[in-house]
Amino acid sequence: MPKKRAFEATMNRRKLFIGLGAGIAIAGIPSIATAGEVGIQAGVWSNPTMGRITSGFKTPARPTHSGTDVANNQGTAIWAANGGKIVGVRTNSYPGDTRQGLLPGRTGNGVLIDHGGGYRTYYGHLYSAAVSVGQTVVAGQRIAAMGTTGNSTGNHLHFEVHLNGGLLNPYTFLANKGITLGSSAPAGGSGNWPTVKKGTTGARARVVQHLLNARGQKLVVDGDFATKSVDAAKAFQRSKGLVADGVIGPISWPVLVVDVKNGKQGSASKAAQTGLNRHGYGLLVDGDFGSLSVDATKKFQRSKGLVADGWIGPLTWRPLVA
Ligand SMILES: [Zn+2]
Structure with a gap:
């Protein structure tokens, strides 16, 4: 059906622009409420990305490491670990850039989310960000793509959890909520992966x-x-x-x-x-x-x-x- 395809292709192009506008509109809808009410009260924390843990929080080898590193390919999706408000975005960095980042002592592109209740999460070394300051996000929302900007040796997410200005161990923090940081089964979805094997039909x-x-x-x-x-x-x-x-x-x-x-x-x-x-x-x-x-x-x-x-x-x- 070439006619339908042509129509769909046109719709696709129009949708792209409509979609960009809609993203901005959604950020402002009142039903989302304030940052503090979004995730904390619902208690919904979510795995921020998939990959393998390459460096832990304040390890003996890196006693000042302020987060947990999760490595995967460039462009791997980064999701908001909980609902909240975007309070910081940096996107002008590049690999090897040693300039000051969003937070003191951090480099590269980053996103900072305020979840309310004293909780903040930071996502560093990003390839790109898909959110802007002031935007409201929900748990599991795609906020960025993994990269290696700043002082970094390979594509990974540097993930931090802050409570009242202090640092928490992100891996332990999520583990206490039943979430394995970097795992292939992000919280926030529903249902488990099924098994498809010899004999499965339908x-x-x-x-x-x-x-x-x-x-x-x-x-x-x-x-x-x-x-x-x-x-x-x-x-x-x-x-x-x-x-x-x-x-x-x-x-x-x-x-x-x-x-x-x-x-x-x-x-x-x-x-x-x-x-x-x-x-x-x-x-x-x-x-x-x-x-x-x-x-x-x-x-x-x-x-x-x-x-x-x-x-x-x-x-x-x-x-x-x-
Ligand atoms: Zn790190």
Whole structure:
């Protein structure tokens, strides 16, 4: 249907601009309330990123290290660890820049959030920031992309938790709330990652087959997770250094899923549309993630208490397939 595609493409472009404006409008809506009321009262803390811990808080080797470092690829999503108000953003830094950052003793690009109740969180060495000062955010909202700006030797998030001006151990702080910093199961979503393995049939199997195709496999998407699908899963796992058991479970899912947002084309979009249809959205699975798909995503996100940004990242993928 070339006509429909052309229309969708136009809508995609228009949506982009509408989306930019909407982001600003959402920041100002009164129902969000003041920073202090957003997260602390709800008690919702959330894992700010996925990756591996490369340096801890005030370790013997680094007794003045004020946060915990979580390493991953450049551009890895950074999410607000709780609701609050953005009180500091720095974006003019670059790798190797030793100038003063947002806070004394810190370098690079950063974001500082005031959560109320004396709590603040700081996100450092960012590649870029997706928020501005004065903006209100909710837990799990994408606020930045991981980078290595400032005095840093590789892409990582330097994450700090402050209480009444003092520093807390971020890893322990989150662990006490049942959250593993850097883990692949960020809090704030709902549902657990399901298991898809040999013999699994139906929509979940189709989602995995589409995602494997998005990762370079060439499966016929028939919703029957049989030998060919298992082999493709193993090949994917091997390519990512995972145990190649052909079972897509809590470890493989977060590596397998692909961010899908407005304008995304191809197998990842087919996977997302198939996932949305599991929840009754009745989309045409055409791999063209246009305005209808974005609207369905926003409705789904609202129904799960997630940020309704129409963007399917790991926080949204998990309940989508759970
Ligand atoms: Zn650090």
